[in-house]
Amino acid sequence: MTTFTTWDIVRNLLLATQWTILLSLVAFVGGGVAALLALLARTSQNRAARRLAVFYIELFQGTPLLMQLFLFFFGLSLVGVNVPPWLAAALALILWTGAFLAEIWRGCVEAIPRGQWEASSSLAMSYFEQMRHVVLPQALRIAVPPTVGFSVQVVKATALTSIIGFVELSKASTMITNATFQPFVVYGFAALIYFALCWPLSKSSQLLERKLNVAHRNH
Amino acid sequence: MSLIAITEVRKRFGTNEVLKGINLDVAAGEVIAIIGKSGSGKSTLLRCINGLETIDEGSIVVAGAQLAADEVHLRALRLKVGMIFQGFNLFPHLTAGRNVMLSPMVVKKVSAKEAEEEARVRLAQVGLDHKFDAYPDQLSGGQQQRVAIARALAMRPLALLCDEITSALDPELVNEVLQVVGKLAAEGMTLLMVTHEMRFAREVCDRVVFMHQGRVHEIGPPGDVFESPKTLELRQFFGMA
Amino acid sequence: MAVGLDFGALADYVPVFVKGVGVTVELTVVGGTLGISLGVTCAWVKTQGPKLLRPVVSLYVELIRNTPFLIQLFFIFFGLPSIGVSMGEMEAAILAMVINLGAYACEIIRAGIEATPRGQFEAGASLAMSRFQTFRHVVLRPALQRIWPALTSQLVIVMFGSAVCSQIAVEDITFAANFIQSRNFRAFEAYIVATLLYLALAILLRQGMRLLGTALFPRRRAAR
Numbered sequence: 001m002t003t004f005t006t007w008d009i010v011r012n013l014l015l016a017t018q019w020t021i022l023l024s025l026v027a028f029v030g031g032g033v034a035a036l037l038a039l040l041a042r043t044s045q046n047r048a049a050r051r052l053a054v055f056y057i058e059l060f061q062g063t064p065l066l067m068q069l070f071l072f073f074f075g076l077s078l079v080g081v082n083v084p085p086w087l088a089a090a091l092a093l094i095l096w097t098g099a100f101l102a103e104i105w106r107g108c109v110e111a112i113p114r115g116q117w118e119a120s121s122s123l124a125m126s127y128f129e130q131m132r133h134v135v136l137p138q139a140l141r142i143a144v145p146p147t148v149g150f151s152v153q154v155v156k157a158t159a160l161t162s163i164i165g166f167v168e169l170s171k172a173s174t175m176i177t178n179a180t181f182q183p184f185v186v187y188g189f190a191a192l193i194y195f196a197l198c199w200p201l202s203k204s205s206q207l208l209e210r211k212l213n214v215a216h217r218n219h
Numbered sequence: 220m221s222l223i224a225i226t227e228v229r230k231r232f233g234t235n236e237v238l239k240g241i242n243l244d245v246a247a248g249e250v251i252a253i254i255g256k257s258g259s260g261k262s263t264l265l266r267c268i269n270g271l272e273t274i275d276e277g278s279i280v281v282a283g284a285q286l287a288a289d290e291v292h293l294r295a296l297r298l299k300v301g302m303i304f305q306g307f308n309l310f311p312h313l314t315a316g317r318n319v320m321l322s323p324m325v326v327k328k329v330s331a332k333e334a335e336e337e338a339r340v341r342l343a344q345v346g347l348d349h350k351f352d353a354y355p356d357q358l359s360g361g362q363q364q365r366v367a368i369a370r371a372l373a374m375r376p377l378a379l380l381c382d383e384i385t386s387a388l389d390p391e392l393v394n395e396v397l398q399v400v401g402k403l404a405a406e407g408m409t410l411l412m413v414t415h416e417m418r419f420a421r422e423v424c425d426r427v428v429f430m431h432q433g434r435v436h437e438i439g440p441p442g443d444v445f446e447s448p449k450t451l452e453l454r455q456f457f458g459m460a
Numbered sequence: 461m462a463v464g465l466d467f468g469a470l471a472d473y474v475p476v477f478v479k480g481v482g483v484t485v486e487l488t489v490v491g492g493t494l495g496i497s498l499g500v501t502c503a504w505v506k507t508q509g510p511k512l513l514r515p516v517v518s519l520y521v522e523l524i525r526n527t528p529f530l531i532q533l534f535f536i537f538f539g540l541p542s543i544g545v546s547m548g549e550m551e552a553a554i555l556a557m558v559i560n561l562g563a564y565a566c567e568i569i570r571a572g573i574e575a576t577p578r579g580q581f582e583a584g585a586s587l588a589m590s591r592f593q594t595f596r597h598v599v600l601r602p603a604l605q606r607i608w609p610a611l612t613s614q615l616v617i618v619m620f621g622s623a624v625c626s627q628i629a630v631e632d633i634t635f636a637a638n639f640i641q642s643r644n645f646r647a648f649e650a651y652i653v654a655t656l657l658y659l660a661l662a663i664l665l666r667q668g669m670r671l672l673g674t675a676l677f678p679r680r681r682a683a684r
Binding site for chain 2: 582585586591605
């Protein structure tokens with residue numbers, strides 16, 4: 001019979017934290033790409049593309065992430081693909097993140113005054129040129145604080161993937177609890193690790209926003 | 220004995236002293252206009268009398284209620300003086316009637332029925348009894364300011380402080396508010412008003428206070444102050460120098 | 461390979477879903493009401509309340525907003541009994557939701573309070589109302605009106621989050637779907653139905669909040 005010291009618990013939790021971080025990064029980067037595509041479709045001249053983007057965004061924002069995880073996990077096996085939990089987790093999180101980031105970024109694009117679009121189209125720029133050279137560079141600045149803020153939601157959301165069996169920090173906590181019978185200590189430490197990951201992101205989002213507000217006031 | 224006694228009042232915002240030793244006694248029933256350039260400290264003085272600003276030195280006493288920073292003293296003071304603001308400050312989520320009823324019910328624990336009767340009387344006094352159920356955003360600026368006056372009156376104050384109450388109004392709405400104030404003055408209400416309406420000040424007030432750089436620079440009956448200003452600054456203020 | 465969806469296989473399990481919907485609604489309504497009340501209290505402390513309590517509230521808000529709901533729930537349900545505080549799964553779920561929503565609602569409502577024009581506080585004060593009376597009768601309702609849409613969104617997020625409560629055997633919609641797919645192996649169909657139920661509840665919840673909003677705030681325009 002092995003006994004677990006507190007250090008054993010923490011060490012094992014930290015090992016699992018790697019997977020939480022990796023999954024967060026994958027979801028955030030992949031979600032960013034998905035969001036950019038959705039954003040371009042959402043703001044394009046093409047009606048069908050706009051509709052598709054709205055459908056995608058509302059579908060993933062309007063249903064629980066846990067259901068999305070289950071549907072990817074069980075749905076893909078239905079078409080004969082045997083999906084490992086990490087793949088279902090990554091796909092669901094990427095699409096979920098993309099839907100939210102697309103909406104956040106759309107708000108930032110729409111915050112750019114109409115005059116900027118009009119001025120750039122009067123210079124004979126195409127839609128993509130306008131986006132690339134005029135609107136996105138301006139929208140990017142105001143998009144940074146809420147984007148960093150949303151990364152906190154992504155890190156926390158990875159905890160749900162434990163339910164479909166992906167072994168990250170939360171799943172590891174449950175496994176360690178089952179071996180040690182010390183739920184108070186294990187979940188307490190898990191919470192502290194999540195806090196250590198998320199709090200710096202929250203704080204920098206707040207600071208960035210304050211900085212941006214000050215910069216705006218001085219204009 | 221004076222109703223409002225202001226003695227050696229000093230007030231600083233950081234290093235900037237905005238009131239530099241103010242002395243002013245106001246008798247019951249007196250109507251006083253405070254005039255002066257912006258930044259002369261006239262609004263600050265008014266806000267001090269209602270305890271919206273703290274003072275650094277000196278004392279303000281209204282009918283035995285002394286200005287102090289704690290809630291008990293502030294409450295006692297504010298039960299004796301009401302205040303009307305430049306920006307009306309009606310409560311947007313309440314009807315005109317409810318605006319007038321709120322404080323008597325909350326502060327004086329008056330029953331809803333009594334408060335409503337009082338509110339109807341006060342709204343009638345300012346000519347707005349038919350607007351009892353209107354919300355502030357359904358009223359003109361002049362009407363909103365008259366509701367604000369009714370709201371202050373419902374607390375039965377001994378004196379009213381009016382802080383540039385017509386400055387935010389369109390010119391055609393100024394008169395309806397001044398008429399209400401003139402009527403109050405005629406009925407014997409003690410009034411202390413910061414105002415730019417010189418004609419009104421001359422016609423209605425017992426005394427005029429000219430403030431300049433945080434001091435009472437000149438004071439006297441409107442006849443004297445307006446006809447023969449003694450100081451260069453007051454003549455400059457009137458644009459006569 | 462032919463893919464067959466067979467929703468007919470779910471027919472026998474309608475009562476299970478009905479019960480699940482009832483539990484999810486109960487979690488959302490009870491947790492939502494108490495959570496918003498906690499949020500109002502915390503927002504009051506942070507803007508008006510005793511200065512001594514403010515760091516305590518800030519710590520609570522930061523801790524909750526920077527950890528996953530799942531961990532909060534497991535800490536309450538599995539962790540607290542080991543220090544002598546145990547409760548049923550439903551109580552634990554509601555407590556976790558209240559604590560979670562309370563932190564988010566606190567920040568949302570605080571923003572609403574801070575947007576109150578200074579003149580409203582001054583008008584209350586000049587009418588001899590105490591700071592608390594001014595907050596209660598003058599400031600709070602327009603503040604809630606300003607942030608009502610954000611509060612509604614947060615409530616929907618919390619309802620979606622409640623799906624996790626199935627993990628401590630709270631018999632909500634997700635629990636129903638888990639149960640059914642373990643019986644008839646029609647996982648995809650079960651989760652599609654569960655997802656649609658959540659979607660419908662979210663629409664109803666938004667509608668309900670809109671109605672509650674029009675009842676609470678008779679005028680559309682709040683003070684600016």
